[in-house]
Amino acid sequence: MKRxxxxxxxxxxxxxxxxxxxxxxxxxxxxxxxFQSSYRIGRRLSGVVDQQYLDVTGGCEIKRPxxxxxxxxxxxxxxxxxxxxxxxxNLITALSGLPTTDDRRINGLDWHKxxxxxxxxxxxxxxxxxxxxxxxFPRALLILRHPKDAIPSYHNHLYEKQNGIAEHxxxxxxxxxIRWRDANFYEQMEEWKSHIEYWLDTYPNGGLDGDRxxxxxxxxxxxxxxxxxxxALARFLDKSEGVDTVELDEGKVACVWRRIVKYxxxxxxxxxxxxxxxxxxxxxxxxxxxxxxLYRRSSRRRKTKERKQVDPSSHRSGDSFRPYTNEQxxxxxxxxxxxxxxxxxxxxxIVMVLESYxxxxxxxxxxxxxSGQTDPNTIFxxxxxx
Numbered sequence: 001m002k003r004x005x006x007x008x009x010x011x012x013x014x015x016x017x018x019x020x021x022x023x024x025x026x027x028x029x030x031x032x033x034x035f036q037s038s039y040r041i042g043r044r045l046s047g048v049v050d051q052q053y054l055d056v057t058g059g060c061e062i063k064r065p066x067x068x069x070x071x072x073x074x075x076x077x078x079x080x081x082x083x084x085x086x087x088x089x090n091l092i093t094a095l096s097g098l099p100t101t102d103d104r105r106i107n108g109l110d111w112h113k114x115x116x117x118x119x120x121x122x123x124x125x126x127x128x129x130x131x132x133x134x135x136x137f138p139r140a141l142l143i144l145r146h147p148k149d150a151i152p153s154y155h156n157h158l159y160e161k162q163n164g165i166a167e168h169x170x171x172x173x174x175x176x177x178i179r180w181r182d183a184n185f186y187e188q189m190e191e192w193k194s195h196i197e198y199w200l201d202t203y204p205n206g207g208l209d210g211d212r213x214x215x216x217x218x219x220x221x222x223x224x225x226x227x228x229x230x231x232a233l234a235r236f237l238d239k240s241e242g243v244d245t246v247e248l249d250e251g252k253v254a255c256v257w258r259r260i261v262k263y264x265x266x267x268x269x270x271x272x273x274x275x276x277x278x279x280x281x282x283x284x285x286x287x288x289x290x291x292x293x294l295y296r297r298s299s300r301r302r303k304t305k306e307r308k309q310v311d312p313s314s315h316r317s318g319d320s321f322r323p324y325t326n327e328q329x330x331x332x333x334x335x336x337x338x339x340x341x342x343x344x345x346x347x348x349x350i351v352m353v354l355e356s357y358x359x360x361x362x363x364x365x366x367x368x369x370x371s372g373q374t375d376p377n378t379i380f381x382x383x384x385x386x
Contacts, residue, residue, distance in 0.1 A: 060247075060255035065099040067113050072098065073241035076129075076140035076203075077116040080195045082153030083145035084217040085118050086168075091220070091260045092116050095234045095253065097245045103127040115243055116141065122198050123191045138211060139240065140203045141233070142350075145217035146357050147192045147332060148364065152322035154188070155180050171316045178323070185328050193335045197342070206348030208235055214349050221261055227254035230261075329365040336361060 077092065077100070079085045089100050092115060101109045102118040104127055111117055117137070120126045145153070158180075159165070159172035172180070203212035213236040219229040231253045238246040247253055324332070340354040 060252045060259065062094050062256070062259055063097055065093045065097060067109075068098055068242065068245075071112040071242055072115060073139075073243075074111050074114050074137060075116045075237065075240055076137050076199075077118045077143060078140055078195070078199050079118075079120060079143035080123060080145070080147075080150055080154070080192050081120050081157060082150040082155075083143050084220065085120070085143065087217075087220070087261065088141070088143050088215065089116075089118055091230060091233070091257065092237065094256045094260050095230070095247050096237060096243065097247075098243065103129055111136070115237060115240065120195075123195055134202075139236075140199055140212045141236070142196070142199045142203075142212060142214050143217065144196070144214060144353060146360065147189060147336075148322075148324065148329075148361065150192065150217075151181075151185065151188050152177060155184075156316060168316055171320060174319055174321060181322075181324070181328070185324075186331060189328075189332060189335055193339060196339060200343060200346075200350060204346075206346060206350060208232060209239075210348070214353060216353055220257075223262075226261055227257045230254070230257040324364075324368065326365065326368055329361060329368060333358065333361050333365065 077085065077088055079088070093100055096115045098115040099107070099109055099113070100116045100118065101107050101111065101114045103121065105111070119129055121129045155177060156171050157167070159176060160167055160170060199212065200206075203210075205211045206214060213232070215229065215233055220226055220233075222229070227250070231248075231250055234246050234248055234253050237243060238248060247256060336354055336358045340351060340358065343350055343354070
């Protein structure tokens, strides 16, 4: 009988399982959730939000933002492209009742009449805001998303723009992603790293009482701890000079969070309850009022009555599979490790976030096929099923 070659077949699968089990034993990752950081950071920020707060019927109204009668000291809302800037824009507006804008003043509003200003600086093709004195912008939100997800999201945006497709409507075909990835990945990974360094160095005092708060896309969109992150965001914004309208009640914050971040879940629930026509229309109108039709209702109908998990990131349709080569993942790990080492003495959540990103990337690398054509998420699920 022919003996199996070492490292093939079952041995390979056993090695993968051993790597994952070993990581789990060290508490590095919970396979059932995207990032353990949402659990660890959520508890540190403001405790666990009771499940009753997740009931949207608790009572919260999403109003059109009103211009303040006085000057407001704005906060930078800084993010690498593809990290949930529009989602954060809507959540900030809903929590405060005040308008937001971006570094190009896209809606014509003066910076001192808004609660936050979105910027992607210092990434390329963005407005240079480095010359603006911190007297005018004494605080910043740093919105992070794992680069393995943020970079493909940015590519989807470029694909839509280059092809005249509506924003947040379509993902680029897999072949387009692979070609763009191979031509741009290393540069984009450096930009992701430089973006973090600029904002951490410019606003070095992290935390709710500091001049900079780290907000993660993974935390804000987490089913359980998302309201906790939203409450921390509200508390940080409430400290801005001239801002006195931020909702701080935990129950109402959680309600607002769900209506903004989990609006697809709500629509699905209401459809199951038989109220899809009036309730979904009302919810869609509320979202569009926040920032001028940033969202569009999907024309797709649910094919079954079964409740399904939905991606809160956007309305984009198409395959979400975005592979990387082993060399690219190694480079990603190297840059994340450099950031962790540089800021390891910081007494705030940035180190915890970077460690969680490292944990996920290492596991992703452990089960990656190597060619950049294999989906590690599928392998994760197959191992869990067996």
